[in-house]
Amino acid sequence: MNILLIGSGGREHALAWKMKQSPLCERLFCAPGNGGINQIAEHVDLDVDDHRAVATFAKGNDIGLVVVGPEGPLVAGLADELIAVGIRVFGPQAKAAQLEGSKGFTKDICAKYNIPTAAYGRFSDEAAALDYLAAQNIPVVIKADGLAAGKGVIVATTRAEAETAVKNIFGGMFGAAGAEVVIEDCLVGEEASFFALCDGETAVPLATAQDHKQVGEGDTGPNTGGMGAYSPAPVMSAEMCQRTMDEIIKPTVQAMKDIGAPFKGVFFAGLMITDKGPELIEYNVRFGDPECQVLMVRMKDDLVELLVAAADGNLAGRQTHWRNEMALSVVMAANGYPGSYDKGSQIGNLNNASAGDGVEIFHAGTKIEDSKTLAVGGRVLNVTALGKSVSEAKEAAYGAVKKVDWPGGFYRRDIGWRAVQREKG
Numbered sequence: 010m011n012i013l014l015i016g017s018g019g020r021e022h023a024l025a026w027k028m029k030q031s032p033l034c035e036r037l038f039c040a041p042g043n044g045g046i047n048q049i050a051e052h053v054d055l056d057v058d059d060h061r062a063v064a065t066f067a068k069g070n071d072i073g074l075v076v077v078g079p080e081g082p083l084v085a086g087l088a089d090e091l092i093a094v095g096i097r098v099f100g101p102q103a104k105a106a107q108l109e110g111s112k113g114f115t116k117d118i119c120a121k122y123n124i125p126t127a128a129y130g131r132f133s134d135e136a137a138a139l140d141y142l143a144a145q146n147i148p149v150v151i152k153a154d155g156l157a158a159g160k161g162v163i164v165a166t167t168r169a170e171a172e173t174a175v176k177n178i179f180g181g182m183f184g185a186a187g188a189e190v191v192i193e194d195c196l197v198g199e200e201a202s203f204f205a206l207c208d209g210e211t212a213v214p215l216a217t218a219q220d221h222k223q224v225g226e227g228d229t230g231p232n233t234g235g236m237g238a239y240s241p242a243p244v245m246s247a248e249m250c251q252r253t254m255d256e257i258i259k260p261t262v263q264a265m266k267d268i269g270a271p272f273k274g275v276f277f278a279g280l281m282i283t284d285k286g287p288e289l290i291e292y293n294v295r296f297g298d299p300e301c302q303v304l305m306v307r308m309k310d311d312l313v314e315l316l317v318a319a320a321d322g323n324l325a326g327r328q329t330h331w332r333n334e335m336a337l338s339v340v341m342a343a344n345g346y347p348g349s350y351d352k353g354s355q356i357g358n359l360n361n362a363s364a365g366d367g368v369e370i371f372h373a374g375t376k377i378e379d380s381k382t383l384a385v386g387g388r389v390l391n392v393t394a395l396g397k398s399v400s401e402a403k404e405a406a407y408g409a410v411k412k413v414d415w416p417g418g419f420y421r422r423d424i425g426w427r428a429v430q431r432e433k434g
Contacts, residue, residue: 011071012313014039014050015057015087016078019340019373019391020298022046023305024078024312026369031313038070044382045372057082060090067096074099074317080295083274084110084156099316101294104270108261108292112191113154115292122260126289127194135179138190142171150193153178155186159222159234160347164195196290198283199427201242202300203253205278206315208324209271212258215329216307217245218300219428224347226423233347234388237424239337239399240303243431244282253280253287261292273319302371302391303336334367335428337402338393339410341420343374346387354417356382356390362412367395368405370413384417399428 012034014025022045028034029049039046040055040063055066067075075091077083077100086103100106107114113131118124127150132138142149151174153161161183165171171192178187204215220238224230245253258276265272277293277300296304305312309330318324343350356375359382363370371393374386392410396402403425410420 010034010073011036012038013053013063013067013070013072013075014046014078015063015075015082017041017043017046018078018298019371019388020296020301021078022371022373023302023391024076024296025050026371027305027308027312028076031311033311033313033317038072043372044375044377045370047377057087058085060087063087064091064094064096067091068094073097074313074320076100076316078295080106080109080156080293083294097317097320099274099320101272101274102270104268105265105272105274106294108265108272109294110156111154111189112152112291113189116191118261118264119289122264124257124260124289125285125287127196129191129193131189131191133189135175138175138179138192139172142175142192145192146194147171148195150195151175151178152191152193153183153187154189154191155183157183157186160232161186162232196281196283196288198281198288199244200290201245201280201282202297203245203250203258203278203280203287204296204300204304205254205258205276206319206324207262207272207274207276208319208322209266209273210262210322211324212254212262212276213324213327213329214250214254215275216240216304216331217242217250218297218303219244220297220300221421221424224421226421227426231347233342235297235299236340236342236421237338238297238299238303239335239402239425239428240300240307241335243428249282249287253278257287257289273322299338299340299391302338302393306336306367306369306393306395307332307334332395334395334397335399335402336393336395337399337406337425338391339406339420339424340388341390341392341410341413341415341418342388343384343386344417344419350387351417352385354384354415356384356418357414358412362392362409365394365405365409368409369393370409384415389418398432399425400432403429
């Protein structure tokens with residue numbers, strides 16, 4: 010079949026790389042793509058915010074599956090418009106995508122269905138939010154309700170910081186995403202990411218990962234879109250995975266059916282593993298980035314087959330299969346990220362860097378111009394490797410990173426440090 014992939018990041022390059030391996034994939038198109046994706050897929054000059062244009066292209070090019078990578082088009086209803094004209098889509102419709110599009114919506118679902126999560130308050134008025142905050146323990150978590158490019162969460166360690174966060178969000182710090190504010194208790198434990206496919210009725214577990222959101226070594230500094238990840242997450246034992254399915258994923262599937270918005274797509278559950286077990290921090294309704302990269306290199310199944318089954322409601326009885334190796338991905342970012350950064354610096358020696366066994370370099374913020382690879386984004390490359398242990402995967406990934414010729418970029422040197430410490434005992 011012909012497939013159209015929507016997106017331009019490292020996540021989409023990893024999805025494209027995996028889908029190209031499927032015998033079901035005849036032609037792969039991507040809009041807008043990036044320097045890496047466009048070497049393996051046919052670039053399409055489409056405005057993905059113009060849903061009718063996407064549908065027209067899909068109809069005109071016999072597209073059998075549209076795979077929507079990022080959350081924005083899903084929350085905006087791209088899947089709804091495509092499904093309405095008979096086009097198969099992997100990704101939830103707008104009402105179901107509220108699980109990521111509105112943190113307050115998700116917290117209300119958790120409260121109604123007894124899904125373990127932090128206690129919270131939800132506010133559209135600054136004064137009411139500050140009154141609630143005055144009675145809460147510190148530290149506390151302040152969240153913009155809507156989509157804020159992964160940056161709408163503030164962990165406040167002082168009351169003054171918390172009050173400032175509330176005022177700043179209502180004052181427009183995150184634009185329309187901050188029209189409502191969610192205030193949560195601060196959960197204590199170890200974070201992990203859990204992924205499951207869902208076809209509206211049946212949820213099938215995929216795999217687990219852990220990422221590094223902060224820009225600096227030792228998980229310090231401002232949050233980013235993610236500076237690296239590894240899979241599986243050591244804290245996610247078989248028991249913890251089963252509890253996550255039983256206590257979090259399955260009740261959510263039921264909740265979405267009950268409100269008339271059956272969820273078809275991928276659940277990306279951000280978890281905190283506390284002394285009580287798994288608790289939901291938040292849902293994303295797409296594959297993570299850079300978590301997707303480590304999942305794709307470990308997946309043994311035909312990805313296209315799984316995505317079609319999810320879209321068609323045929324996941325019942327299916328299982329997924331994974332390589333035993335660990336995978337680790339290091340993000341190479343432009344100097345200055347996550348603040349302002351320069352664009353246009355040249356990257357060299359990528360072919361040599363990716364030549365090792367089990368090493369894949371996924372492009373994010375790149376373009377190819379006159380046969381040169383140029384950095385045009387904040388997070389630019391995802392250098393990903395497999396190994397029999399996290400330590401071995403880390404060594405392979407950083408060995409490849411060191412071969413990349415890019416003075417305009419930087420990377421964290423300690424991705425996987427918690428897991429490496431575990432391995433050393």
